[in-house]
Amino acid sequence: MNHIPVLIILFPLCGAVLCPLISFLNPAWGKRAVVGTLFASFALSVIQLAGIVQTGEPVHYWMGGWAPPYGIEFVIDGVNGIIIVLVAFIGAFTSLFSSPFEEANPNHRFKSAGYYSILCFLVIGLLGLSSTGDAFNLYVFMEIVALSGYGLIAIGEEKGPIAAFRYLLTGTIGACMYLMGVGFLYSATGTLNMADLAIKLKEIDNTHIIILAMACMIVGFGIKMALFPLHGWQPPAHSYAHPAADPMIAGVMIKIPAYGMMRFFFCIFEETHPAAEVVFNIIGVMAVCGILFGSLKALRYDKYNKILAYSSIGQVGYIALGISLGNFYGLVGAVLHILSHAFMKTGLFYTSAALKYKFGIHYTDELGQIYRKMPVTGTAMVALSLSMIGLPPFAGFFSKWYLALGAIQNGQYFYVAVLIVSSLLSAIYFFRIFERLFMGEEKQLEDHYPAAEHGRKEVPLRMIIPVVIAAVMVVLLGLGNTFIVNNVLEITVMEVFLG
Numbered sequence: 316m317n318h319i320p321v322l323i324i325l326f327p328l329c330g331a332v333l334c335p336l337i338s339f340l341n342p343a344w345g346k347r348a349v350v351g352t353l354f355a356s357f358a359l360s361v362i363q364l365a366g367i368v369q370t371g372e373p374v375h376y377w378m379g380g381w382a383p384p385y386g387i388e389f390v391i392d393g394v395n396g397i398i399i400v401l402v403a404f405i406g407a408f409t410s411l412f413s414s415p416f417e418e419a420n421p422n423h424r425f426k427s428a429g430y431y432s433i434l435c436f437l438v439i440g441l442l443g444l445s446s447t448g449d450a451f452n453l454y455v456f457m458e459i460v461a462l463s464g465y466g467l468i469a470i471g472e473e474k475g476p477i478a479a480f481r482y483l484l485t486g487t488i489g490a491c492m493y494l495m496g497v498g499f500l501y502s503a504t505g506t507l508n509m510a511d512l513a514i515k516l517k518e519i520d521n522t523h524i525i526i527l528a529m530a531c532m533i534v535g536f537g538i539k540m541a542l543f544p545l546h547g548w549q550p551p552a553h554s555y556a557h558p559a560a561d562p563m564i565a566g567v568m569i570k571i572p573a574y575g576m577m578r579f580f581f582c583i584f585e586e587t588h589p590a591a592e593v594v595f596n597i598i599g600v601m602a603v604c605g606i607l608f609g610s611l612k613a614l615r616y617d618k619y620n621k622i623l624a625y626s627s628i629g630q631v632g633y634i635a636l637g638i639s640l641g642n643f644y645g646l647v648g649a650v651l652h653i654l655s656h657a658f659m660k661t662g663l664f665y666t667s668a669a670l671k672y673k674f675g676i677h678y679t680d681e682l683g684q685i686y687r688k689m690p691v692t693g694t695a696m697v698a699l700s701l702s703m704i705g706l707p708p709f710a711g712f713f714s715k716w717y718l719a720l721g722a723i724q725n726g727q728y729f730y731v732a733v734l735i736v737s738s739l740l741s742a743i744y745f746f747r748i749f750e751r752l753f754m755g756e757e758k759q760l761e762d763h764y765p766a767a768e769h770g771r772k773e774v775p776l777r778m779i780i781p782v783v784i785a786a787v788m789v790v791l792l793g794l795g796n797t798f799i800v801n802n803v804l805e806i807t808v809m810e811v812f813l814g
Contacts, residue, residue, distance in 0.1 A: 318376070319359050319362060319363045319374075320363065320374055320376040320389040320391055320446060321376060321378070321389065322356075322359055323356050323359045323360050323363065323399065323403065323442055323446070324356075324439055324442050324443055324446070326352040326353070326355045326356040326359070327349075327352055327353055327356050327406070327435045327436075327438045327439045327442070328435070328439055329352055330348055330349040330351070330352030330353060330431075330432075330435045331349070331431075331432045331433075331435035331436050331439065332432075333345075333348050334346070334348055334349050334428045334431045334432050334435070335428040335429070335432060337428075338427065338428035342427055342428065345427070345428050345431065346414060346427060346428075346431055349410055349431040349432070349434070349435055350407070350410045350411055350414070352435070353403070353406050353407040353410050353435070353438060354407045356403045356406070356407070356438070356442070357400070357403035357404050357406070357407045359403075360396075360399045360400045360402075360403040360404075361400055363391060363396060363399070364393075364396040364397060364399070364400050367391065367392065367393055367396045368393065368396075368802070368803060371806070373390055373391060373392035373393075374389070374390070374391040374392075374396075375388060375389070375390055375448075376388065376389040376390075376391075383448070383449075383508040383510065383511065384506045384507070384508035384510075384511035387447070387448075387449045387452050388447075388448040388449060388508060388510075389446045389447055389448060390446070390447075390448035390509075390510070391446055392807055392810070392811050393803045393804070393806065393807030393811075394574075394650060394804070394807050394808065394811050394812075395445045395446065395574065397650075397654065397799075397803065398445045398570075398571070398574055398653065398654075399442060399445045399446060401567070401653075401654060401657055402438065402441045402442055402445060402567055402571070403438070403442065405562070405563060405566055405567050405657060405658075405661050406434070406437075406438035406441070406563060406567075408780070408781040408784060409434065409559070409560065409562055409563045409661075409781070410431065410434060410435075411777050411780065411781060412559060412562070412665060412668070412777060412778050412781040412782075413430070413431070413434065413559035413560065414775075414777050415672060415774070415775045415777060415778055416557075416558065416559040416668070416672065430467075430470065430557065430559075430560075433463050433466040433467055433560075434463070434467065434560055434563065436459055436462070436463040437459075437460060437463035437464065437467065437560075437563060437564075437568070438563075439456075439459060440456045440457070440458075440459030440460030440461075440463060441456075441460055441567055441568065441571050443455070443456030443459065444456045444457060444460065444571045444572070444574075444575060445571055445574065448508060448509045448510060449507050449508055449509065450497045450500065450501075450507045450508075450509055450512065450583075451497060451507045452507075453575060454490065454493060454494050454497060457490060457493065457539065457572070457575075458490060460568060460571075461482075461486045461487075461490065461539075464479075464482060464486070464552070464564060464568060465479045465482060465483055465486075466479075467556055467557050467560040467563075467564060468482060468552050468555065468556040468557070468564070470557050471555045471556040471557040471558065471560075471561070472554075472555040472556075472558075473555070474551065474554075474555045475555040475556060475557070477551070477555075478548075478551035478552045478554070478555045478556070479552070481547070481548050481551060481552070482548040482552050484548075485538055485545075485547060485548040486538065486539070486548065488534075488538060489534065489535045489536075489537070489538030489539050489545070490535065490539075491535075492531045492532075492534040492535035492538070493531065493532065493535030493536065493539075494535075495531045495535075496527075496528040496529075496530075496531030496532045496535060497528075499524050499525075499527050499528040499531065500512055500516070500524075500525075500528050500583075502524070503515075503516070503519055503524050503525070503528075504516060504519070509578065509582060509583055510582075512583050513582060513583045513585065516583065516584065516585075517585075522589060522590065525584065525590070526590050528584075529580075529584060529590060529594050532576065532579050532580070533576075533594065533597065533598065536572045536573070536575055536576040536579075537576075537601065539569070539572035539575075540569045540570070540572040540573045540576070540631055540634075540635075541569050541627065541628060541631055542601055542602070542605055542631055542632070542635055543601055543602075543604045543605030543608050543609070543628060543632065544601070544604070544605075546605070546628050546631075549569070549624060549627065549628065550621065550624040550625055550628075552564065552624075553565045553620060553623065553624035553627065553664075554618065554620045554621050554624050558667070558668040558671050558672070559668055561620070561664045561667070561668065562660075562661040562662075562664035562665050562668065562781075563661070565623065565624070565627055565660050565661070565664050566656075566657045566658070566659075566660045566661030566662075566664065567657055567661065569627065569631060570631075570634070570653045570656065570657055573631065573634045573635070573638075573649070573653060574653060576635075576638060577638055577646070577649065577650075577812065580594065580595075580638065581641075581646070581811075581812035581813070582811065582812065591641075595638070595639045595640075595641050596639070598635050598638055598639040599635075599636065599639030599640075599727075599730070601632075601635060602632040602633070602634075602635035602636040602638075602639055603632065603636070603729075603730070603733050604632075605628050605629060605631060605632030605635065606629045606632035606633065606636070606733055606734075606737045607629070607733065607736070607737065607740075608628060608629070609625045609626055609627065609628030609629030609630070609631075609632065610625075610626070610629045610736075610737045610740035610741060610744075611740065612625040612628070613625040613626045613629070613740075613741075613744045614740065614743060614744050617678050617679050617680055618677055618678050618679075619667050619670070619676070619677065619678065619679055619682075619748075620664075620667055620677070622679070622744055622748070623660065623663050623664060623667065626660075626703065626741065626744070627656075627660060629737055629741075630652070630656045630659075630660065630703075632737075633648075633649075633652045633656075633714070633715065633718060633734075634649045634652050634653060634656075635649075636649075636718055636722075636730060636733075636734075637649025637650075637652065637717075637718050637721065640718070640721040640722060640724075640725055640727070640730070641725075642721050642724055642725060642813075643721070643808060643809065643813060644717050644718070644720040644721035644724055645717075645718060645721030645722070645724075645725075646721075646808050646812050646813070647717045647721075647800055647804050647805075647808055648714050648715070648716070648717030648718035648719075648720070648721055649718070650804060650808065651710070651713060651714035651717060651792075651796065651799070651800075651804075652711075652714035652715075652718070654710070654714075654792060655702065655710030655711050655713075655714045655789060655792050655793075656711070656714075658699075658710065658785050658788040658789050658792065659699050659702050659703050659710070659711060659785075659789055660703075661785055662695060662699040662781075662782060662785025662786055662788075662789070663696070663699050663700070663703070665695075665778070665781050665782045665785055666692050666695055666696045666699070666782060668778075669689070669692050669773075669774045669778055669782060670682075670685070670689070670692065672763065672764060672774055672778065673688075673689065673762065673763055673764045673773065673774050674688075674760040674761065674762060674763065675760065675761065675763065676760065679747070679748050679751050680751060680755065680758075681758050681760065682748065682751045682752045682755060683751060683752075683754075683755030683756045683757045683758050684753075684755065684756075684757040685752060686752055686753060688762075688773065689773040689774070690773070691773060691779055691782065691783065692773060692774070692782060693752060694786070695782045695783065695785065695786040696748070696752065697749065697752075698786040698789060698790065699785065699786055699789060700745040700748065700749070701745075702789040702793070703741055703745060704738055704741045704742045704745055705734075705738040705741070707793065708790065708793045708794055709789050709790060709793045710788075710789045710790075710792035710793040710796070711789070711793075712793060713792075713793055713796040715734055715738065717800075718730075718734060719731050719734055722734075
């Protein structure tokens with residue numbers, strides 16, 4: 316039990332390595348090995364979070380028994396403990412959701428195995444990013460995420476390789492900028508351990524090198540989280556990635572770098588640094604521009620994935636806005652939005668993949684009366700979209716509520732106006748989807764999965780379950796937001812970020 320932090324990562328690693336080997340003998344069992352290891356990782360992450368909540372103390376795990384600052388340390392507190400559960404949960408259900416797309420084919424047994432191995436490596440990278448307490452180790456996991464992302468985007472739709480190459484170029488720049496920032500910090504302090512960095516940076520008089528490191532981190536994390544105007548890779552990547560992996564890419568992959576930015580600016584640089592106010596103002600401007608840009612661009616498109624992709628730029632802006640506010644309510648709102656948007660966007664991309672799987676639907680004008688043929692998918696689309704707009708009692712409302720409270724506390728009422736305007740813009744493009752879903756002219760579409768031949772299920776049960784769970788989670792997170800804030804985030808946000 317003492318090794319849970321590393322076992323959470325080792326289980327998916329075993330799945331990634333064993334899947335091709337097992338698939339050589341039996342492709343179906345190779346897939347099941349991945350699904351099983353990811354669900355085991357999720358179970359361990361829940362046990363780990365329960366222990367942290369019960370004891371009120373963070374978990375410190377030293378790799379190989381080497382004590383920090385010389386060894387690599389994993390540090391799990393109440394905030395990243397929740398995020399680790401989130402990553403493991405969505406990773407496990409995405410692997411289950413993927414199986415109809417990657418049904419074992421005796422003639423192409425390694426194609427499916429390759430997909431599942433890459434998906435496992437994406438989960439490994441995201442879990443490591445969330446767990447590590449070492450700045451260079453974070454870079455290593457960041458590259459694992461990037462390499463996995465390139466593969467999952469490239470094997471997607473027709474323009475997937477071009478989108479992957481575009482992400483490769485910009486992602487490399489982001490990684491280099493982050494690594495350059497780490498280099499500046501190491502040259503000034505001689506350490507890579509995050510806790511040790513925070514202590515030694517207080518003793519440094521040369522603020523110029525710290526400002527350079529901050530600038531590099533803004534660009535590095537900004538590219539990885541698709542923060543405006545560093546978002547150029549994101550719309551094509553989300554539009555053309557593998558349809559079964561797209562929920563993981565869009566729902567989680569761009570959120571964990573946002574958490575990394577929070578870690579650096581509140582735990583290492585600290586908000587008390589003289590340059591912090593300028594940095595937060597810059598992030599605030601980027602956030603506002605991203606919120607408005609993403610919402611306005613989403614209005615222009617009829618392709619379902621394009622709408623979701625550009626809306627993600629605006630949603631990432633909400634998280635960055637919480638970081639820029641720098642107070643308790645702002646940070647609680649940012650963390651809640653990481654959680655809520657992960658389920659909202661993952662669920663919406665689940666519905667997109669289900670529509671493609673059954674009818675090959677890509678555009679919203681093909682949605683006419685589709686709720687009659689796919690009632691579960693249609694209901695989930697409505698619930699998840701209403702949460703994206705920010706209507707109660709869904710999760711999206713409460714994360715925006717805490718962001719608004721943070722803006723009011725700082726006297727930055729312009730941010731409140733931006734939140735309201737962006738919600739109205741979201742309502743326009745999502746209600747346009749509703750109009751076509753419920754009142755549009757019914758289209759004659761080829762049914763690739765006839766319900767009459769498969770127990771009258773609109774899509775396989777392995778796809779229905781993740782869709783339903785995502786929709787249920789946005790309701791539960793909304794109704795249970797007070798419990799989460801009062802019992803977990805209120806203490807941990809103060810201790811981790813504002814202590």
